[in-house]
Amino acid sequence: MSQLPTSIFSFLNELKQNNDRDWFNENKARFLVQQDIIINFADKLLAKLNLHDVIETPSGKKSVYRIYRDIRFSHDKTPFKNYWSGSFTRATSQRRGGYYFHLESGNSYIVGGFQAPNTADITRIRKAISFDPSELQEILNHPSFIKTFKKLEGEQLKTTPKGFDANDPAIELLRFKQFRLVRRFSDEEVLSDDFLEKADEALRNMRPFFDYMSEVLYEDGR
8 A cells, every 4th residue: 555544644643632651552553553554655665765775774664763752851751752753774884864754744744864964074064065065056956956845954053163264155055064855745745645756756856965965975985
């Protein structure tokens, strides 16, 4: 089954209203049915992704995150997430970046990029952008990029990064601390019969950005 049923959202909406272990245990069988649907979707998305990228994640089941929240250091003690999610890791050090999907009524999206680059990576990225921003700007201004993601997203510094010029023509790009490409979907899109194709299209349109970043960040022997 490729088309996702409305039950993936209706179960989550009920869970949101009854976010406690007693209710969840009473409805565990229902949860397992919905989880299998999400795993099946993840398997199909992974198969499509492997046609145009090389993915380390071995299966849809391995990509899907647990429904249980880590509440050890959270003020919110509700035990369960009210969304389905999963991620795929690109294979080998030559392919940088990763993919993530999030399915939640009113807040579904697919995102790819770099959530928390380390200091060495962010410095290499900024140096490459400052030296010649045109290649990245061409990617971000391409019609398919704008149609799919609208713009590059992520946290930015409010000041100039250390070691760079505040008057650098690419200063807005240099201020990024995260690099996220986000394709948002309405509930109607998620439940449509072509959602798998739309999701895969979003993943495909991330590739020029990933190729650029991988070239910037890859070092022989790393």
